[in-house]
Amino acid sequence: MERPDANKLKTQAKELRKTILKMLANAGSGHTGGSLSLVEILLSLYFYKMKYDPRKPDWDMRDRLVLSKGHGCSALYSVLAEAGYFPKEELMTFRKFGTRLQGHPQLGLPGIEASTGSLGQGLSIANGMALTAKMEKKNSRVYCIMGDGELNEGQVWEAVMTAAHYDLDNLCGIVDNNKLQIDGWCKDVMNMAPLGDKWKSFGWNVIECDGHVFKEIMNSLDKAQGAKGKPTVILAHTVKGKGVSFIENQARWHGIAPKKDELEKALKEIDEKDQ
Numbered sequence: 001m002e003r004p005d006a007n008k009l010k011t012q013a014k015e016l017r018k019t020i021l022k023m024l025a026n027a028g029s030g031h032t033g034g035s036l037s038l039v040e041i042l043l044s045l046y047f048y049k050m051k052y053d054p055r056k057p058d059w060d061m062r063d064r065l066v067l068s069k070g071h072g073c074s075a076l077y078s079v080l081a082e083a084g085y086f087p088k089e090e091l092m093t094f095r096k097f098g099t100r101l102q103g104h105p106q107l108g109l110p111g112i113e114a115s116t117g118s119l120g121q122g123l124s125i126a127n128g129m130a131l132t133a134k135m136e137k138k139n140s141r142v143y144c145i146m147g148d149g150e151l152n153e154g155q156v157w158e159a160v161m162t163a164a165h166y167d168l169d170n171l172c173g174i175v176d177n178n179k180l181q182i183d184g185w186c187k188d189v190m191n192m193a194p195l196g197d198k199w200k201s202f203g204w205n206v207i208e209c210d211g212h213v214f215k216e217i218m219n220s221l222d223k224a225q226g227a228k229g230k231p232t233v234i235l236a237h238t239v240k241g242k243g244v245s246f247i248e249n250q251a252r253w254h255g256i257a258p259k260k261d262e263l264e265k266a267l268k269e270i271d272e273k274d275q
């Protein structure tokens with residue numbers, strides 16, 4: 001697939017960050033830091049790599065994304081709306097009573113492939129999807145985005161072993177490696193270093209990239225697709241809260257939404273940034 005125009009992607013990322021912040025502020029709750037760190041990864045998947053048809057969300061041959069770190073869903077919802085799965089107006093129902101845009105992804109909203117939120121489960125679900133595609137000789141790829149803190153969950157490593165055992169080369173794990181989790185730095189809560197070596201020793205192909213540089217993410221997604229015989233994980237180095245200076249790199253911004261004055265300050269900062 002042809003690469004989208006770099007300036008267009010950067011503009012899209014700015015707009016997406018503004019939408020995410022507005023959704024969170026409008027809801028008065030949610031996960032700000034871990035949504036903002038996902039923006040470039042999700043745009044690269046939905047506007048470069050993945051094959052899908054928003055008019056036919058159940059199309060059999062589609063690629064699938066499981067957002068295992070379900071709390072980052074404000075970013076996913078904004079990208080799905082941008083891709084045409086549902087009207088953009090619906091975004092402002094995020095976290096409101098009765099909405100399809102719940103605080104964690106739920107089946108029922110077009111484009112959502114798995115209900116997630118309880119950390120550690122997504123890769124197991126993605127394994128099932130990837131194995132099914134292989135058994136049915138379908139050319140679909142499966143992507144699973146995990147948080148770096150989420151990797152502390154034991155179930156992730158059961159799934160890591162399973163994917164390698166079944167040679168799931170149609171599966172690509174992506175770690176939003178923002179170095180923080182709910183209450184501090186990942187290295188202090190449960191140090192996973194050397195992370196790449198761990199995945200390698202479990203039989204995976206490992207790629208590392210800057211998770212905010214489109215070219216690097218797209219190159220990594222291409223390499224992952226080209227790697228045969230084993231699953232690939234992309235360790236995407238990111239910044240929690242990326243794009244807003246007073247939100248970046250702070251555990252405090254894990255599970256809170258911007259207040260009115262913070263929203264205005266953040267939107268102004270994004271608008272004034274070069275790209």
Ligand SMILES: Cc1ncc(C[n+]2csc(CCOP(=O)(O)OP(=O)(O)O)c2C)c(N)n1
Nearest residue numbers: 034071117118119147148149150180181182
């Ligand atoms: C099984 C489970 N335990 C705890 C939580 C509460 N929780 C939500 S997000 C989070 C931290 C996750 O950190 P990380 O995966 O690094 O996410 P990110 O930094 O991208 O927000 C925790 C502990 C949960 N959702 N599920």
Ligand SMILES: [Mg+2]
Nearest residue numbers: 148149180181
């Ligand atoms: Mg994290």
